[in-house]
Every structure is written in structure tokens, then in C-alpha cells.
Amino acid sequence: MKIGFLGPKATFTDIAARSLFPNETAVAYPTIPACFDALNENEIELAVVPLENALEGSVNITLDYLIHEVDFPIIGELTAPIRQHFMVHPDHVNEWDKTDAVYSHSHAIAQCHKFLHKELKGIPCESTTSTAAAAQYVKENPDLRAGAIANELAAEVYGLAIVKEDIHDFDFNHTKFIVLSSKELSINEDRKEFAGHKTTVMVTLPADRSGALHQVLSAFAWRKLNLTKIESRPMKTGLGNYFFIIDVDMKQDDVLIPGAVAELEALGCSVKILGSYPYFQLRNKNTKVLQD
Numbered sequence: 001m002k003i004g005f006l007g008p009k010a011t012f013t014d015i016a017a018r019s020l021f022p023n024e025t026a027v028a029y030p031t032i033p034a035c036f037d038a039l040n041e042n043e044i045e046l047a048v049v050p051l052e053n054a055l056e057g058s059v060n061i062t063l064d065y066l067i068h069e070v071d072f073p074i075i076g077e078l079t080a081p082i083r084q085h086f087m088v089h090p091d092h093v094n095e096w097d098k099t100d101a102v103y104s105h106s107h108a109i110a111q112c113h114k115f116l117h118k119e120l121k122g123i124p125c126e127s128t129t130s131t132a133a134a135a136q137y138v139k140e141n142p143d144l145r146a147g148a149i150a151n152e153l154a155a156e157v158y159g160l161a162i163v164k165e166d167i168h169d170f171d172f173n174h175t176k177f178i179v180l181s182s183k184e185l186s187i188n189e190d191r192k193e194f195a196g197h198k199t200t201v202m203v204t205l206p207a208d209r210s211g212a213l214h215q216v217l218s219a220f221a222w223r224k225l226n227l228t229k230i231e232s233r234p235m236k237t238g239l240g241n242y243f244f245i246i247d248v249d250m251k252q253d254d255v256l257i258p259g260a261v262a263e264l265e266a267l268g269c270s271v272k273i274l275g276s277y278p279y280f281q282l283r284n285k286n287t288k289v290l291q292d
């Protein structure tokens, strides 16, 4: 089976994909949309993409593709600890604080705002398609005095020297990754990282009706359905038009979730189940141990 992921080798997404599917063929794609395209074009059976970070919030491009561009179910989720390190080309280790530019994924840059403000104040930050792409760029451009924010595995794979460890602003830094499938596949739950099931529902409210969101939430509340997330995203049809993405903390059943969906539809909402799937929690903070 082929698993597409946001590459290149040694991104956090690579680590997530390899920990979920250690025995499958992993295929790196340079961007999140490229992963979705590969799924659409049947180049791969599964795609692993980042969805949300504990410090920086949602990865909007993933949400937007899920809502507007593809129609594949989410079949699994993995939460992994994220340790960000500052690394430079080995030639520049002694002058790392004279860096001319810092490269990384925009989410990683945002997770390290305090470090950048304190230690590299005023140095421009350049956004790359992933943390590992930044590490690769710094390695391939020794003439630039550039630094990258990336993980330990990327430092090792691309031959960079970590000069500052754990530069993320808050210790609790985790990212959620989702697995999408173009086939009716499911993930084996019989593993130590298994943490439970959830169902993700997308709800569009009827236009501009007072109390509509309250009514939506009540449909879940009186059935005692525990919601672990509610998030809004623009529908892109006009200011103030939003989708709500809601995570229900249980597997899709025959009674409660269908009952809530029917109630929402009766209220004039449109509802789509984006997936009902197991979620997993990776606890090991040492990303290097996952290297081949």
C-alpha cells in the first residue's frame, strides 16, 4: 500500500506516517495540496497530513481541502509531540546567532515566536513548505548564513548541527495528523498508541437565524454526546458564512449520532460526516528513534 505524506523525508508528518504505517511504502509530496491531488489521482491509497497544532491552531490548507476539494473520509488521527530545534550548516555553528535568515514551515515559525524574538530579533523568517524542506535548503546553501527550525531527525538526515534545542514557546507542543483514504480502508486499532474513537461532523447553519448555533449544540448536548472540538472556517461564499467542524468523542453508532444529524437537518442545517475513526497518541518525544 502507498502512503502519501507532506515531505520531504524527516518532516513531522513523515514521522507520524511512519509510526502509523511502518511497513508500507511512504511517498513524499512537497505540499499538502499535492498529497490530496495524489489521492484524487489514485497514486496513493492513503494520505497523512497535519491538521492542528496545540500552539498555533488549525492547518487551514488541510481544512480547506477537506471541505472544498476532496471527498475522502478521515480514517484515523495521530497526535504526536513536537520538539522544534534551531539548526545551522556545520560550517556556521560558531556564528549561529549571526544568521541572516531563518527558514521553516509557517506553523513551526509561529511555535517558536518567543525564541526568535529574544535570540534572533529582527532576522527575517522565510516560510518553506515544511520543516524538513527548510533543513534541506539550509544544507544545500552553505554560502547563506541561514538557519532552519526543524526536528532532530531532519538535522541528522540533512547533516545540520542543532545549536538550540527545544525552542518552541510552550512545553506542551503537539500536532494532530489525519489519515485520509481513497478506499474503504481501516487502521488496525490493536496497538499501544490507540486512545479512542471520534466522529467528525461538518455542519452548515441555515442563513442568519438567531440561536442557530445554540440549537446545533443542544442536539448534541441533550444526547450527552461529548464534543472535543468545535471550529469554524469560512465557506468562501460571503462574509459571515461559516462551516462548523465538530468532533464527537465516540464512534458513529446507529442511534445517537444519526439522531443528532436528523435533528440538525430538521433545523435546516446541512450536515456531512467527514469520518468516524480511531485516534492514536504517540508519546515518544525522541524523533530520531524512528529513523530507518
Ligand SMILES: O=C(O)C(=O)C[C@]1(C(=O)O)C=C[C@@H](O)C=C1
Pocket (backbone or CB within 6 Å): 006, 010, 011, 012, 013, 014, 050, 053, 059, 082, 105, 107, 108, 129, 130, 131, 132, 175
Ligand atoms: O513541516 C513539517 O515538518 C510538517 O510536518 C508540517 C507541520 C504543520 O503543518 O503543522 C507539522 C507539525 C509541526 O506543527 C510543524 C509543521
